[in-house]
Amino acid sequence: MKVALTYNLKKKDPLKPADYFSECDSEETINSVVSALKTKGHSVDTIDVEYPALFSYFRKNTVDMVFNIAEGKHGRFRESEVPAVLDYLNIPYTGSNTFSLALALNKALTKKILKAENIPTPNFQLFTRGDEVLSAELKFPLIVKPNCEGSAKGINKANVVSNKEDLFQKVKECIDVYRQEALVEEFIEGKELTVGILENGKTRVLPILEIDFSSCKKSGEYFYSWKMKEFQGDSELGLVPEFYCPARLDEKTEAIVKEAALRTHRAVGCLDISRTDIRLDKFNIPYVLEINPLPGLDPKESNFPIMAYAAGMKYEDLIEAILMSASERKGLN
Numbered sequence: 259m260k261v262a263l264t265y266n267l268k269k270k271d272p273l274k275p276a277d278y279f280s281e282c283d284s285e286e287t288i289n290s291v292v293s294a295l296k297t298k299g300h301s302v303d304t305i306d307v308e309y310p311a312l313f314s315y316f317r318k319n320t321v322d323m324v325f326n327i328a329e330g331k332h333g334r335f336r337e338s339e340v341p342a343v344l345d346y347l348n349i350p351y352t353g354s355n356t357f358s359l360a361l362a363l364n365k366a367l368t369k370k371i372l373k374a375e376n377i378p379t380p381n382f383q384l385f386t387r388g389d390e391v392l393s394a395e396l397k398f399p400l401i402v403k404p405n406c407e408g409s410a411k412g413i414n415k416a417n418v419v420s421n422k423e424d425l426f427q428k429v430k431e432c433i434d435v436y437r438q439e440a441l442v443e444e445f446i447e448g449k450e451l452t453v454g455i456l457e458n459g460k461t462r463v464l465p466i467l468e469i470d471f472s473s474c475k476k477s478g479e480y481f482y483s484w485k486m487k488e489f490q491g492d493s494e495l496g497l498v499p500e501f502y503c504p505a506r507l508d509e510k511t512e513a514i515v516k517e518a519a520l521r522t523h524r525a526v527g528c529l530d531i532s533r534t535d536i537r538l539d540k541f542n543i544p545y546v547l548e549i550n551p552l553p554g555l556d557p558k559e560s561n562f563p564i565m566a567y568a569a570g571m572k573y574e575d576l577i578e579a580i581l582m583s584a585s586e587r588k589g590l591n
């Protein structure tokens with residue numbers, strides 16, 4: 259198959275904020291996807307989707323499939339940008355469509371759908387201006403997050419607040435810095451889980467990954483904050499969480515968690531691949547935090563490949579499964 263890989267390369271620019279490129283892909287990830295596709299016998303061109311590369315490439319070339327991992331560039335629909343262009347040009351691509359990518363990037367809207375589907379998600383309130391009255395239904399501690407970011411951008415330990423004064427300060431900061439609404443959620447104490455779904459012929463829920471931060475206590479970080487994600491594995495910073503895959507859950511709880519992820523994947527309309535982040539509280543309620551239709555695919559660092567390896571797949575099998583799943587859909591969109 260002739261494949262084009264679309265991506266946004268992670269760059270270093272001291273003039274940009276520290277988390278500016280957090281969602282983009284490293285050279286390591288891009289090279290790994292390319293070599294996995296080649297191992298499976300495909301030819302691959304790579305396209306950094308910085309304008310105008312995407313347009314100039316497709317003016318001159320045709321491909322059988324685009325393998326899309328591009329996060330896009332601008333604003334709250336950015337993950338849909340590349341699929342929207344490909345839709346317009348009638349070129350098939352892997353992964354979710356424009357609509358689901360835009361929806362999943364909007365956490366509050368996704369949560370409204372989850373609530374309507376009776377899928378547990380933390381109680382929440384969206385702050386647009388920052389001076390709204392706090393809903394009496396919300397119980398501290400609360401966490402403040404930018405509504406349309408990923409890679410834990412703007413989510414630091416100080417974003418977990420236990421009083422109104424700190425809450426409104428963080429809400430204002432979030433709106434000012436990220437130029438978007440602040441999502442305020444009840445903070446769920448409990449196990450951190452993430453669930454991978456891979457569709458290839460049949461829908462597979464991969465072994466659940468549990469991330470245990472108790473070994474990171476000295477660092478002061480205790481959940482999957484931006485710092486934890488960005489510097490994961492740095493022993494000097496004390497940011498070496500423990501991974502358990504499959505997660506340490508009894509059979510019944512495992513089934514409940516997988517069901518919540520699968521229902522989320524379907525409710526948002528994800529295709530080929532997704533990763534749902536869940537917090538399991540002390541009553542074993544699986545609170546869905548969000549779904550990622552473009553989960554990181556770094557072969558060593560990212561959560562999704564860890565789950566694929568636990569299912570007995572090699573990295574190239576994972577990449578091939580995504581490609582084959584999209585190929586089966588060809589012509590049906």
Ligand SMILES: Nc1ncnc2c1ncn2[C@@H]1O[C@H](COP(=O)(O)OP(=O)(O)OP(=O)(O)O)[C@@H](O)[C@H]1O
Binds near residue numbers: 407409413444537
């Ligand atoms: N309501 C909550 N209760 C407890 N922990 C939370 C809550 N919301 C977020 N967190 C913590 O913050 C982390 C990042 O939050 P979330 O997954 O919403 O952000 P994200 O930026 O979309 O993440 P990703 O890197 O997966 O794209 C979670 O994995 C979890 O550790």
Ligand SMILES: [Mg+2]
Binds near residue numbers: 410535547548
């Ligand atoms: Mg997440």
